Amino acid sequence: MKAIMDKPFLLSDLVDLQEIDNLIYSINQQKKDSNTVVNLKNLETEYKSLLVDKNLKKDILTDFFETKKDLNKKLQEIEIKNDNITSNITKRNILPSELENYQKQLTINEKNYEELLSKIDQLQYENKEKLTDYELVSEKLNILKDDLVANSKLLQEEWNKLDKKISDLENQKNIFLNNLNADLKILYKNLKSNGVDVVAAYNLGDQCGCCGVDLTSSELEQVQESKFKQCPYCSGVIVNV
Amino acid sequence: MYKIYCDGASRSNPGNASIGISIQKNNIEIDNISKKIGIASNNVAEYQSLIEALNYCFQNKIDVVEIFLDSKLVVEQMNKNYRVKSENLINLYNDAQKLVSKIPNVKLTHIKREFNKRADQLANEALDKK
Numbered sequence: 192m193k194a195i196m197d198k199p200f201l202l203s204d205l206v207d208l209q210e211i212d213n214l215i216y217s218i219n220q221q222k223k224d225s226n227t228v229v230n231l232k233n234l235e236t237e238y239k240s241l242l243v244d245k246n247l248k249k250d251i252l253t254d255f256f257e258t259k260k261d262l263n264k265k266l267q268e269i270e271i272k273n274d275n276i277t278s279n280i281t282k283r284n285i286l287p288s289e290l291e292n293y294q295k296q297l298t299i300n301e302k303n304y305e306e307l308l309s310k311i312d313q314l315q316y317e318n319k320e321k322l323t324d325y326e327l328v329s330e331k332l333n334i335l336k337d338d339l340v341a342n343s344k345l346l347q348e349e350w351n352k353l354d355k356k357i358s359d360l361e362n363q364k365n366i367f368l369n370n371l372n373a374d375l376k377i378l379y380k381n382l383k384s385n386g387v388d389v390v391a392a393y394n395l396g397d398q399c400g401c402c403g404v405d406l407t408s409s410e411l412e413q414v415q416e417s418k419f420k421q422c423p424y425c426s427g428v429i430v431n432v
Numbered sequence: 433m434y435k436i437y438c439d440g441a442s443r444s445n446p447g448n449a450s451i452g453i454s455i456q457k458n459n460i461e462i463d464n465i466s467k468k469i470g471i472a473s474n475n476v477a478e479y480q481s482l483i484e485a486l487n488y489c490f491q492n493k494i495d496v497v498e499i500f501l502d503s504k505l506v507v508e509q510m511n512k513n514y515r516v517k518s519e520n521l522i523n524l525y526n527d528a529q530k531l532v533s534k535i536p537n538v539k540l541t542h543i544k545r546e547f548n549k550r551a552d553q554l555a556n557e558a559l560d561k562k
Contacts (some may be wrong), residue, residue, distance in 0.1 A: 389514070
């Protein structure tokens with residue numbers, strides 16, 4: 192009963208099955224090695240290197256940034272003070288002496304404000320080259336970031352297409368396996384897990400199609416007499432053309 | 433245009449093995465290699481012949497080359513269409529890929545044995561030498 196239900200024993204099915212596996216493997220290789228992958232890897236390397244460079248340049252400017260931050264804080268404090276003074280001056284019931292006092296404070300504040308602005312200018316001037324370097328690297332990083340995003344998107348699109356192909360081939364393989372003779376299924380699985388490079392191939396005259404070895408007439412006879420027609424050298428299945 | 437024909441031969445598998453390489457420029461042989469490589473399998477000999485050919489290109493600064501082999505296994509593995517499973521081939525495969533990456537334009541093509549007679553002849557000459 193089992194023999195009747197079993198699928199036909201066609202060694203050429205192994206060649207076809209292997210062809211599907213080879214295609215799946217080849218597409219997976221494309222996923223790893225495509226130009227977009229190489230580009231993306233190069234961009235990532237460049238991005239990381241630039242990021243290190245940017246941080247180094249930022250470290251060099253630590254004092255500059257801290258001093259500038261401090262000066263800006265002081266500027267803001269003066270602005271707040273001046274806003275309060277202006278608000279008080281506009282009050283109706285203000286005394287002339289108070290007004291005079293507020294105006295003096297305003298004058299002092301304005302002078303301090305100007306001094307702070309010139310300190311900031313001086314600071315910028317002294318660090319001009321370092322700042323230019325830092326800004327240049329930052330700008331490059333921004334451009335690279337855009338390239339990275341664009342390339343990642345491109346790669347994702349490429350991979351989606353390839354994944355679809357793999358999925359179609361996997362389905363094809365499953366249908367194939369469901370219709371494959373049980374003994375051949377086991378043989379294929381065993382040969383693959385034993386590291387046989389080419390599981391099955393058509394013969395090339397007296398040559399094994401799997402490993403290319405010339406077989407003697409007695410070896411060929413042995414192969415023909417065996418159930419699975421395996422090459423004595425590579426164990427691959429030799430399918431007659 | 434450079435064309436290189438490679439072949440590896442092994443008498444019994446593994447057994448005494450050799451390689452034969454014909455280097456041609458504009459279809460005229462300008463150099464050849466014919467040597468024994470000791471005891472090796474057929475596929476190892478084929479890989480060795482490819483590596484020798486690639487080394488030749490690298491050393492002689494040949495930037496554009498088409499290399500022909502009659503081993504479908506080696507060509508398909510190198511073109512990343514077949515997986516490399518044999519442990520004795522993985523190192524050879526990696527060596528060959530490293531060399532390929534050093535040469536700007538290499539194309540590997542599979543040909544039938546009848547079109548690779550010169551390389552086959554060179555490999556067999558090496559095996560026949562005492």
